[in-house]
Amino acid sequence: MKMKGQMSISNATIDRLPLYFRTLRLAQDEGIDIISSDELGRRLGITPEQIRKDLASFGQFGKKGVGYYVNELKRNVGEILGLNNHWNMAVVGIGHLGSALANYQNFVTLGFRLVALFDQDPNVIGTTVNHVKVEDIRNVNRIVKERNIHIGIIAVPAAFAQGVADQLVEAGIRGIWNFAPIKMQVPESMHIVNEDLSIGLSSLSYHITRK
Amino acid sequence: MKMKGQMSISNATIDRLPLYFRTLRLAQDEGIDIISSDELGRRLGITPEQIRKDLASFGQFGKKGVGYYVNELKRNVGEILGLNNHWNMAVVGIGHLGSALANYQNFVTLGFRLVALFDQDPNVIGTTVNHVKVEDIRNVNRIVKERNIHIGIIAVPAAFAQGVADQLVEAGIRGIWNFAPIKMQVPESMHIVNEDLSIGLSSLSYHITRK
């Protein structure tokens, strides 16, 4: 997907793209063929100018005086997000959260594929979660290569997260999605998204404290 | 907790406070008495200027030439975030994700209390998750009042989320933490934090697509 010039895209923009994608899919389900930035904005609580600006940083996807063709725009946004790559994912740490992530159906809808699960507990290794067998974490290097795993999801306790990240990086993973509440050290080239659940909850606490 | 003047605090700042809190607790565990913005920044990958600015918007917590007293700063940041309020929480939707959230130990560490679980499935109602019994969603209004529930966690499928939000608002909840991938309509006064897991994952996909 082409970007305009060298200009780099803000994270704020990138984080809105999945919202556009989701809303476009819903519109598609409703049988809507054409949608305006106004209507998209109304559905998402985002200003239409913002949406046009976001989309325009990747290309000209709309028709002046008309709007955006839903199918076409959805395809383009999906392509921008790399969802057509059908990334292979592995979950490390099959506790409560890890199991829930392994079962999360929305990932499938987005084209992500769950191809491996890892744990260190002998009582968990060998069990099956969402039709995938839990492997011994000691085999992570071999299995990441064998199954061509691109994304590692870390759902282990904070104390073990850095060790797991090191092993995943060593095995040649492309990106890490980290649920452990810890700032990890990874090589510059490695992409890592931290999903620290206590941030959202604390932010909520902050706001309701002041109401 | 006093704020300086009328100046409102940016969400970016508020979202960093839980990181400071976490790091301060770790420092406390290590027996560190005093910490500088430099050291805090090093541990979190945030510039020391940013940290000083964030903290300074709430008061003068440090000592020039010395640094910040860990215990004192942690107490202050906790107070700012409202963590000493010991909010009562309920999870609605006891599927894979809801169960995982009900079992999430980090919330307890932050002072949040899980006091109720709700579902609509007769096979789930009456079961126990993390020592809390699952109630029939039809009793949500009464139980929210009886148990003085402040925060509702929505972990139901997208199609049911708006309905659940309406019921929670009606019952007098203070804030909603929403895991359903949908933009919900709630009254202006209601605080809502959306934790759409597919955003983080899509963002990761975007970045590794370009490496």
Next chain:
DNA sequence: TAGATTGTTAATCGATTAACAATC
């Protein structure tokens, strides 16, 4: 054509970074 709506440029707003006086 007239009305609608995009894409883009300019203006504004807000957040981060830099600099440094205050002071422990």
Next chain:
DNA sequence: TAGATTGTTAATCGATTAACAATC
């Protein structure tokens, strides 16, 4: 005192909003 480090003001940077020409 000298060195260290905060708190705050000013400068920069980046993101959002406004405005409007292009055009379907």
